[in-house]
Amino acid sequence: xxxxxxxxxxxxxxxxxxxxxxxxxxxxxxxxxxxxxxxxxxxxxxxxxxxxxxxxxxxxxxxxxxxxxxxxxxxxxxxxxxxxxxxxxxxxxxxxxxxxxxxxxxxxxxxxxxxxxxxxxxxxxxxxxxxxxxxxxxxxxxxxxxxxxxxxxxxxxxxxxxxxxxxxxxxxxxxxxxxxxxxxxxxxxxxxxxxxxxxxxxxxxxxxxxxxxxxxxxxxxxxxxxxxxxxxxxxxxxxxxxxxxxxxxxxxxxxxxx
Amino acid sequence: xxxxxxxxxxxxxxxxxxxxxxxxxxxxxxxxxxxxxxxxxxxxxxxxxxxxxxxxxxxxxxxxxxxxxxxxxxxxxxxxxxxxxxxxxxxxxxxxxxxxxxxxxxxxxxxxxxxxxxxxxxxxxxxxxxxxxxxxxxxxxxxxxxxxxxxxxxxxxxxxxxxxxxxxxxxxxxxxxxxxxxxxxxxxxxxxxxxxxxxxxxxxxxxxxxxxxxxxxxxxxxxxxxxxxxxxxxxxxxxxxxxxxxxxxxxxxxxxxxxxxxxxxxxxxxxxxxxxxxxxxxxxxxxxxxxxxxxxxxxxxxxxxxxxxxxxxxxxxxxxxxxxxxxxxxx
Numbered sequence: 001x002x003x004x005x006x007x008x009x010x011x012x013x014x015x016x017x018x019x020x021x022x023x024x025x026x027x028x029x030x031x032x033x034x035x036x037x038x039x040x041x042x043x044x045x046x047x048x049x050x051x052x053x054x055x056x057x058x059x060x061x062x063x064x065x066x067x068x069x070x071x072x073x074x075x076x077x078x079x080x081x082x083x084x085x086x087x088x089x090x091x092x093x094x095x096x097x098x099x100x101x102x103x104x105x106x107x108x109x110x111x112x113x114x115x116x117x118x119x120x121x122x123x124x125x126x127x128x129x130x131x132x133x134x135x136x137x138x139x140x141x142x143x144x145x146x147x148x149x150x151x152x153x154x155x156x157x158x159x160x161x162x163x164x165x166x167x168x169x170x171x172x173x174x175x176x177x178x179x180x181x182x183x184x185x186x187x188x189x190x191x192x193x194x195x196x197x198x199x200x201x202x203x204x205x206x207x208x209x210x211x212x213x214x215x216x217x218x219x220x221x222x223x224x225x226x227x228x229x230x231x232x233x234x235x236x237x238x239x240x241x242x243x244x245x246x247x248x249x250x251x252x253x254x255x256x257x258x
Numbered sequence: 259x260x261x262x263x264x265x266x267x268x269x270x271x272x273x274x275x276x277x278x279x280x281x282x283x284x285x286x287x288x289x290x291x292x293x294x295x296x297x298x299x300x301x302x303x304x305x306x307x308x309x310x311x312x313x314x315x316x317x318x319x320x321x322x323x324x325x326x327x328x329x330x331x332x333x334x335x336x337x338x339x340x341x342x343x344x345x346x347x348x349x350x351x352x353x354x355x356x357x358x359x360x361x362x363x364x365x366x367x368x369x370x371x372x373x374x375x376x377x378x379x380x381x382x383x384x385x386x387x388x389x390x391x392x393x394x395x396x397x398x399x400x401x402x403x404x405x406x407x408x409x410x411x412x413x414x415x416x417x418x419x420x421x422x423x424x425x426x427x428x429x430x431x432x433x434x435x436x437x438x439x440x441x442x443x444x445x446x447x448x449x450x451x452x453x454x455x456x457x458x459x460x461x462x463x464x465x466x467x468x469x470x471x472x473x474x475x476x477x478x479x480x481x482x483x484x485x486x487x488x489x490x491x492x493x494x495x496x497x498x499x500x501x502x503x504x505x506x507x508x509x510x511x512x513x514x515x516x517x518x519x520x521x522x523x524x525x526x527x528x529x530x531x532x533x534x535x536x537x538x539x540x541x542x543x544x545x546x547x548x549x550x551x552x553x554x555x556x557x558x559x560x561x562x563x564x565x566x567x568x569x570x571x572x573x574x575x576x577x578x579x580x581x582x583x584x585x586x587x588x589x
Binding site: 041043045047048212213214221232 | 309317319320356360363375376397398424426433
């Protein structure tokens, strides 16, 4: 466990030493402040459009940070020739992989904390109230989703040739699931066999990342989600993340390092 | 080489004078998007309706029968409603456990912002309030208008919610006048301006002028069409009738109500109103029934063409031709 924590710590330090997070965070702040300065029919209380823009930027930024940070972990170690020295230490491949996953996930968690704090302040400046439980749920679910994405990207980094191709494929797949995942069953119903079965199989196989996207509930001030339901999706996320990590460990064990 | 140079010079001169050139517009969005901005304008108009429903809105994969006419537009009286089906249940029953679970993570209940929206629903509609949360639709309507200033419906819907639910009459009138500048012959905007004058400014003379101008424009644009916009015609004529009745001008009121009855979806109700008005006419001495040169209009005599004296209807719609008033100066 100490080895895993040590590797994770390095990944976290890498996040705040690189410019990615700061650029995205400052860009988000600037865009949101510009949007907030717009006067719409002299009404200073309009806030939902601002929340939607801010949350969209938070989601895009977090996915960029998660995927780009994770995609370059193992290939980066290989290119810098630090992989062999690392594995020469009493550190197994599985521990290395788990350390990378934990580091990326915690780093994304810290980034999300900053983003959601800014979002909360922005919304509170107009709404003058702070639905803390709602924001905690939204942030928590978002973080769980990123855990699944990071695990899948880590697997991809061992399967695909280059970090760029891994990142591109990860972005396309994640975006596709977020936009269309909920609707695959509706499309499947209207198709003839065997396409219906194929689509339904795909529908059940993919991790439904859109479950964790509760932006509409936050934007439109819906009440918090029942904690039992949050528990169910937490287990759902952990199951998929575990699956991807096990697959990554199996691939990494068999992969030649050179 | 010489030919290419000459061709380029000739085409450039022609392009500078071409009406479809985007460079003739100073608007950044027009230059970047061109006519594609109209598609985005429609998208943001629907986004405003999605906000009106606190996020509960059908996607392209759902049954949209109950949302063919945006509800915020139908509630504003800007357009006739063509919705069918159950607006509360377009999602249907959950198809599987994932579908059932996912409905806890996005808005899955029908609400309207002017009836409390999501928190109102959560509180079991205990406190409906005045629905000032409806302000949240304004940014998307504003954006829709910026992208397509010729989309008249956006002006009328926005103005309705501004003045009726938010009490921002000045902003509503200014917005409508901006719309009228972009669409000078729009009977919809003229009608809505008339409502502002009548319901908010309490200026019946200006309201009448605006509605008569709206009627005149409607006749010019819709009078000959088989699928004319009867909804707005009935709205304009009914408001005129009500105004004339309120002002004590019974003859024009009756004439308008006869037209209203002819094209109203509830002719019996209108017939009742006509009967009541006739009794008032008989009952009230010197009832102030309008003759030509009515003193009630503006303090000075003006002639007003009554609808029954107007020429016979043209076109195959059988809809009446209402002559434009001689005076109807819009301020």
